[in-house]
Amino acid sequence: MGQYYHAYIAPYRGHYGRGADTNRFFPSLGNHDYHKSPTADPYLAYFQLPGNGRYYDFVKGSVHFFVLNSDVHEPDGVTEHSKQARWLKEKLKESNDPFNVVYFHHAPYSSGHHGPTKRMQWPFREWGASVVLSGHDHTYERLEVRGLPYIINGLGGKNLRYGFPKIYPGSRVRFNKEHGALLVEANEIFMCLRFYSEDGDLIDTLKLQARS
Template structure:
């Protein structure tokens, strides 16, 4: 991790270079992190807000909410869990222009893993404007129940095929690796998926003009 992202991590104690003066790296727990008992290596490596398994922070006009979507989460990972109650309360109190929720397992996905039923929470009803996830090694943008869901698992490792296309799937891509560029102002939230050849595969905007 530090080999590639040390300049974003605070505190960074590894040997790959200097860390950041402030933390700019805010991960969410995934299934591989829970392969270790209690996800302890992850919790030891990062210094994050709250209980570090799920937490929130603001950055400019954005309020981010990182969840733990794994079934090993001690506070639960379905819509009636203590974690979900925390999210509902935090979203209700947010005054940010944009509320973005992110976690590992996608609520909806046309990829090999498919939908994660336990994570189909009423995000829109609770106040979220965008939900980001990974797990399936694909890129997909889905519009479902008035909310945009993005699956982006093309940061590395193997690429997955698409299987059953889910309702609301608008863009699907798995030809190459890439990353998202997100730009935000108080009036507009825009994001692109850009592959390694610098091709813009998808572009979407929330808000105006």
């Protein structure tokens, strides 16, 4: 992790560089973080994050980010009525920021290999989310479910890319030909999310207006 991202992590105690003066790296727990520890101790020891480190929120400019733990090992639960979900609902209610971005690992809706993660199909739109970001499936996909955009970007890491065995209702854009990254830009009025392939091709664009 530090080899590639040490310039964004604070405090950084590794051997690949001096790290950042202010933390700019805000990860979410995934299933691989539990492979060697049922409590994700190495992850929690490595990063110094807000809140309990497993789920938390932070604000950057006009965007309020809400980071969840979608793994079944989460002690505060991963269902719509869990302690974690109640925390999110209250935090979204309190937010006065133009955009509320919720992100976590397992995709609630997906046409990819893993398919939908039903336990994470929370009423995000009703609670005040602007968009939901996730990964897990090694694809790029944008869906719209009950009026809310969901974006999966799992093309930033492992070489293995997944197919789309069963197209989920509401799927708008799908891409798995090569790796890529999602660029998000926002001001007080608009947020623009663009997915680029590693060759620099613009694959998808989503433009959102600030919450009224």
